[in-house]
Amino acid sequence: MSGNITLFYGAAINPQTLTSYDVLPRCLLAVGHTGNIDWMVEDVAPHDLQQVLAQHGSSDEYLVELKDGEFLLPGFVDTHTHAPQVPNIGTGQQYELLDWLANVTFPTESKFQDVDFAKRMYKKVVRTFIDAGTTTCCYYATLHLEASKVLADTVHEYGQRGFIGKCNMNHDSPSYYIEPSVSASISATQSLIAYIRSLSRASSPNAALGTPQPLVQPILTPRFAISCTASLLSSLGDLAAEDPDLLIQTHIAENPSEVAYTKKLFPEAGSYAGVYDQFGLLRRGTILAHAVHLTPPEITLIKEKGVGISHCPTSNFNLRSGIAPVGKFLDEGVRLGLGTDVSGGFGTSIMGEVRNASVASKVLQFTKETSGGGAAEESKHKFENKQLPIPTLLYLATLGGASLCRLESHIGSFAPGKSFDALLISPAGKQIGMWGSGESLHSRPKDNEQEVAKKEINEWLERFLFVGDDRNIDRVYVQGRWVGGRSFTGFQ
Numbered sequence: 258m259s260g261n262i263t264l265f266y267g268a269a270i271n272p273q274t275l276t277s278y279d280v281l282p283r284c285l286l287a288v289g290h291t292g293n294i295d296w297m298v299e300d301v302a303p304h305d306l307q308q309v310l311a312q313h314g315s316s317d318e319y320l321v322e323l324k325d326g327e328f329l330l331p332g333f334v335d336t337h338t339h340a341p342q343v344p345n346i347g348t349g350q351q352y353e354l355l356d357w358l359a360n361v362t363f364p365t366e367s368k369f370q371d372v373d374f375a376k377r378m379y380k381k382v383v384r385t386f387i388d389a390g391t392t393t394c395c396y397y398a399t400l401h402l403e404a405s406k407v408l409a410d411t412v413h414e415y416g417q418r419g420f421i422g423k424c425n426m427n428h429d430s431p432s433y434y435i436e437p438s439v440s441a442s443i444s445a446t447q448s449l450i451a452y453i454r455s456l457s458r459a460s461s462p463n464a465a466l467g468t469p470q471p472l473v474q475p476i477l478t479p480r481f482a483i484s485c486t487a488s489l490l491s492s493l494g495d496l497a498a499e500d501p502d503l504l505i506q507t508h509i510a511e512n513p514s515e516v517a518y519t520k521k522l523f524p525e526a527g528s529y530a531g532v533y534d535q536f537g538l539l540r541r542g543t544i545l546a547h548a549v550h551l552t553p554p555e556i557t558l559i560k561e562k563g564v565g566i567s568h569c570p571t572s573n574f575n576l577r578s579g580i581a582p583v584g585k586f587l588d589e590g591v592r593l594g595l596g597t598d599v600s601g602g603f604g605t606s607i608m609g610e611v612r613n614a615s616v617a618s619k620v621l622q623f624t625k626e627t628s629g630g631g632a633a634e635e636s637k638h639k640f641e642n643k644q645l646p647i648p649t650l651l652y653l654a655t656l657g658g659a660s661l662c663r664l665e666s667h668i669g670s671f672a673p674g675k676s677f678d679a680l681l682i683s684p685a686g687k688q689i690g691m692w693g694s695g696e697s698l699h700s701r702p703k704d705n706e707q708e709v710a711k712k713e714i715n716e717w718l719e720r721f722l723f724v725g726d727d728r729n730i731d732r733v734y735v736q737g738r739w740v741g742g743r744s745f746t747g748f749q
Contacts, residue, residue, distance in 0.1 A: 267323025
């Protein structure tokens with residue numbers, strides 16, 4: 258991006274709540290040199306464009322005018338994925354969770370002890386996630402400090418917004434892939450936190466909000482309760498208490514065998530969620546992945562603590578873990594986002610999670626209906642055992658994920674003062690079911706032109722979410738910087 262204001266004019270879709278988003282056929286949006294949105298006007302007729310630009314002291318020199326079928330969308334937020342598992346994506350589908358870890362995942366992750374291997378792989382990994390439209394990503398690395406630094410370096414270099422966590426795991430892991438002690442695990446974690454924060458000191462502050470918002474941030478990452486001793490979890494809880502700005506990510510209640518084993522290891526905790534709570538690891542900014550088999554008291558605890566849940570439907574299907582009752586979570590007011598969970602999940606795109614979240618909700622709905630759930634009972638619930646509508650799916654992929662990362666004031670939607678983390682979506686791909694009539698959206702001779710345009714854009718969004726792919730993500734912007742997408746040829 259240049260030092261001047263860059264302007265975007267055309268269709269935009271702007272998430273608002275779990276049940277609504279704004280459709281703006283003629284939006285004019287200005288991105289300043291900090292990468293924040295300086296101002297936006299939601300409806301500007303073509304004949305008023307120059308007048309509105311003049312009112313804001315701008316010209317059309319740096320105007321990006323969207324074509325028919327193109328629209329702006331806030332960037333996707335992936336709240337749970339494993340960068341070092343991309344090499345084994347799509348394999349091991351005969352296993353459930355614990356056997357999959359032992360036979361597929363741990364052997365692959367152990368290869369990242371080789372820093373040169375990590376450098377080669379992470380360049381491919383981060384580029385793939387960016388081009389899939391993921392502007393913010395919560396990455397699990399491996400237990401290796403130097404390889405985790407490589408991942409942070411790569412995310413920083415490529416301009417993605419990311420949270421990088423070195424896995425803490427000193428228990429019930431293979432001899433070739435385990436940390437030697439609590440002190441070694443904590444020392445390496447502290448070193449990574451300091452290293453990542455040193456990277457970010459050169460990043461521009463989010464001036465409009467008056468708060469520095471580094472693109473790359475550390476995140477505490479106890480792999481899951483089974484892989485950590487009580488002493489390690491306690492030490493991580495101490496780290497979290499000393500540093501309230503740190504986010505925390507881990508797994509919970511993914512698989513029945515995992516849940517049973519966790520309860521056996523920590524009988525005094527009372528529940529899986531209770532394990533994390535007793536060590537001070539449940540708070541606003543904690544992201545718990547999966548949550549397929551939570552009990553009602555655990556859901557209440559998670560809500561009370563302000564914890565977020567990353568819904569990973571593809572992985573939950575693929576590893577036969579089950580279907581998370583996300584509608585119940587939403588009715589209870591639990592924060593929710595989406596995660597690809599590579600390589601339990603076999604895709605790097607949040608659109609895959611949108612599709613499978615939709616399917617999962619439909620399965621729960623017809624399962625409830627065939628088991629005799631009555632309409633009167635269902636009417637008490639807004640989301641539970643009901644199909645998730647498009648506004649909800651879009652919210653989970655954007656603002657919902659931003660909320661899990663404590664970034665909803667900075668990203669996830671378009672508003673003055675927020676970062677311009679955005680996707681320019683285009684029907685240029687040759688897939689079946691693409692959109693765009695070839696006419697100018699702003700000059701169709703219709704009496705109710707705006708309403709017709711909004712209806713068309715709604716259809717574009719649905720088609721993109723359900724049949725689109727990276728061929729339709731023409732540009733990816735993070736903090737106003739063009740960092741990826743189909744048309745990206747290198748940093749501008």
